């Protein structure tokens with residue numbers, strides 16, 4: 612997918628304007644503790660991939676926020692795009708509104724952060740279109756009210772994350788090719804975090820380096836064992852990929868991924884994917900396509 616030009620405000624002359632919302636991968640995820648409010652303390656690394664939703668936005672003069680596309684599983688009032696727009700309106704007192712259309716490509720409940728990315732893109736795009744003038748750290752804090760994964764998409768760069776995912780430091784990750792598989796199941800994040808057998812005391816590490824296999828040794832996803840127990844389809848997908856490369860689940864699942872040295876090598880494995888698993892070849896990105904928007 613060609614992301615060039617999507618962040619250039621000068622190209623946005625039409626009534627409807629399109630903004631990309633990329634998915635993320637968690638390159639590892641360690642659970643290091645639990646806060647008194649029940650939220651878990653994490654160490655993780657995020658990078659973006661070129662599997663994107665597209666949010667089309669048309670500014671309204673009457674202050675209404677309307678979702679004009681269908682998303683069968685999510686009523687408009689619960690949709691993170693609507694909630695993000697309302698939150699920005701409340702935070703800034705902006706009298707303008709927006710029509711929001713979402714072209715969903717990122718599977719829901721996949722650990723790819725699609726809903727969070729949609730919310731971040733709406734915050735960034737409306738801050739620009741409504742000329743609210745909020746800076747990135749303020750938008751990140753607003754985003755955190757919508758979900759633990761929203762801040763990194765606003766931050767806009769591959770990141771080492773701590774806290775519940777909101778304490779972010781930019782990192783450089785090789786922009787590798789990945790095979791991404793989606794088992795035929797949606798994994799609810801809250802169910803995985805509340806499992807009694809979840810490991811919650813992984814020793815904190817220093818900021819890792821992502822250069823090659825050697826620098827990634829010891830990095831794993833603590834949520835994976837619980838997800839595989841509750842949803843054996845995740846284990847089946849991992850077993851398939853593991854034949855070809857080191858494979859891992861992203862976030863709380865259900866999607867799993869493995870890194871390849873070239874697009875061709877990734878394509879060769881994707882073609883072997885057994886029936887019942889949706890498969891993509893995707894490329895990693897360090898810089899969010901809306902990084903320059905403000």
Ligand SMILES: C[C@@](CO)(OP(=O)(O)O)[C@H](O)COP(=O)(O)OP(=O)(O)OC[C@H]1O[C@@H](n2ccc(N)nc2=O)[C@H](O)[C@@H]1O
Pocket residue numbers: 637640649650651652653655721722723724727757758759760761774775776800801804861862863864
């Ligand atoms: C696990 C991660 C890793 O990137 O990604 P996903 O698998 O969701 O993509 C995130 O931490 C998920 O973030 P997000 O999807 O925004 O989660 P939220 O909506 O804030 O939380 C859903 C529920 O999961 C639990 N939760 C979430 C995050 C966290 N650090 N500790 C928790 O215990 C809480 O019970 C919360 O009510």
Ligand SMILES: Nc1ncnc2c1ncn2[C@@H]1O[C@H](COP(=O)(O)OP(=O)(O)O)[C@@H](O)[C@H]1O
Pocket residue numbers: 684685689690691692713717718719720721722723724725726727728729800862864865
């Ligand atoms: N715009 C949206 N896109 C996707 N999911 C949304 C959206 N708004 C609300 N949701 C809700 O958020 C849940 C988590 O979605 P998502 O962020 O895509 O997955 P994950 O947290 O596993 O990465 C969905 O199951 C859905 O109920």
